[in-house]
Amino acid sequence: MFASSQSASEIEALCAKAARGAGMEWGVAEEAGRAAQWLYTIGLNGPAALLRLLDRHSKTGQLAVAGKDLLAADGGDLSPIDVGTALSDFANIDQGSKQISQVLAPLLLLPFVHQIARAENRAYELEWRQGKMFVHPNGTCSGMVRQLENTHACRIAMNPTEGISSPALQSAQRPLLAADMIARLNMYAMRTTVPATAASRANAGSGATDND
């Protein structure tokens, strides 16, 4: 059973709130929302990947960056949002190849890799045990993209690649989103809301009749 089609901005808002509801800081949750939305608009199921991450979020490890290595200081699996934001933040400081330790929902890395690819105007290759793909500066992806979409966790290497041509931009078919997946993201999002009380309901409106 599929949810009715969602706009990109609805997906972004829902995913950002869900990420916050699952415990990410606001500024990190915003990145999660954008990442899920970016994937959605290029035809990849970012929201589903985010949901898988959120279900395990409390168990993700503390990210440490040691030069080219991104790893979990306490040995747990990494959050792709933590990794992605760090990759983006450190990109101007330390360009080039990176080795990323076991990361959940690696699909969510793609938007961050794209930001770097675009800024440096060169493609990046992503390689993991079961596959390889490219992220191009123009926002397209090539290679075993669907494989990565279905990968729940992996170690992954990121390498800049010169001289390969980008596929042409095409408008992508947005993925059908399962209704129960949307419902579960909504449940996380609702954790950011406060249950109403009679007092809070009354206080929100005009106080007088708002009917005239």
Next chain:
Amino acid sequence: MEKTDHQAHARFRRNPSEVMRLSRMGSAHPTRLSFLRVLLRRIRDEKWQFDRPVWEVDANGVGRAVYRAITPVRTYSLVAFAHDLPPEMRTDRVVATAWDATFTLVDGDPTDGDLDRLKVNVPLQEAGRIASSELCLSRANRSVRLFQHVVEHLARGQQPDRDRVDAVGYLMRTTAVYGSGKFGAADRDQIAQRPEHATPFQAEMLTVWLIRQFTVDIVEHLARARGGNNAVPLSQDIKLSLGVGNSTGLGMAPFIVRHPKLLDHWMQAREEALARVRSQPTAHKAAISGFKSALAAATTNAQQWRSEHPLQIDKLDKLRADLLRLTNYVPSFDWQISHPWDALWHWGQDLSLEGQEALLALLLEPHGDIIDDLTEQMSADETASFRIDGSASVATTLEKLDANYRWAFETDFSSQGSIERFWYVSEEKLEPRLGERSHDEGAELEQPLGIAKLAARFRETLAGFDQSAPIAELLLAHPQHRYMARRAQIADRYPFSEIRDNLNDEAMLPIDLMRCKLAFFGASRFDPRSDKWVRISLFQDQPYPLENTAFEPV
């Protein structure tokens, strides 16, 4: 008149420290750069055509209608559903489940299949879904004070009581106008490249303007149903004086905080416009005469502007007094001096905030040929400024934070009053609300709108961190500052992006946030119902789409 370049205007520009204060933003007046004015000028210049191919409404006022805006390139259609709403269900609150009329703006001509789908969904509003073939979703309720009165009078062959019309100012008021991807509508991307959407909120403004036509059509229809041959239409005079009401609560308040780059672009356009006018070395006759007409119109508007709210009554008293002072000053003003508009501006700095901001609008009004182009800069690509530059050093970041957020650091956060209010979203109906820390639940779920406090916390961490380190390292160790770090980088590039007041303060007035945004829309006659709820009117005194006369917007 010449458009002098940006750099020449530095001495004529206001500082963000002066402009970005809530009390001034809460005294904002609509200008010719306002979004509804931009729409109407385009409609006139491009000669858009309008028709109403569908009007299927029964004697009880139930049915549907379609209004079309036909541009040289494409068509937009407002689909309207008229309902028979039991009076006890009528409310402006987001908790409402039924309305007098519901609407959607279709990107093109709706097919029969579209109309069937829309009939199922649009009357449900937030509980339904629209598609990317729709741009906006809206609903409106009748004015209990005015609507029935007008129906009854027109039915009897009489015009409604003019005083009552003036007191209310609209037949119906919208209680939400949703665009930009909400509830399944098209994302802004879908229309952003079209020239007619270069300025923000054009789809929403078109929606409301077409709704205005509907409000007149339905009231005249009901009058005819009731009075038969005795019924008359609204006089042209009264019809023009009616706008579309809008009822806005806290739902809108966070918008300008959540869209700092967009807010910056709006403010910069307006401030640049003011600077261009002030920098004119001489005043041309036509501009002087235009200014005087605008002043007379503003004076009339201020007389007709009503509110029962003590805050607004006080502001209106000041506004009327200031407009009178200005009116008395102008006859003796020497227009021959160098930079006369600037001189007039300086004279006006003695006026109240309402008076100053009204004067700003008056200065802009006759200068369309040198400022109207600025409306093309009022949209913002927020994606382009989202990415944090992690290579900036902690030291530089701290220095810039001190420069741009000094106002925040002057707050005494140890005082309960300065942190008393907190913004949150209610579980019920997902409404933004304001709580009071001293007696409300939910403060741990506070939304990130208290920028002053966030800036102070960020500063503390910055000050204690290795100064030569890149901010990337600080954010790795302290992800809780990511939100503020992003804002701080935006604020450094976009000086008018941040409101320089503490939004947690117990004395903060949410209506100041709303009025700022609504003034950019072109709303007039702000009527606060509390410090969290405001009534406005849109399109008063403007022409209608279905008119036979030449189209001349005011």
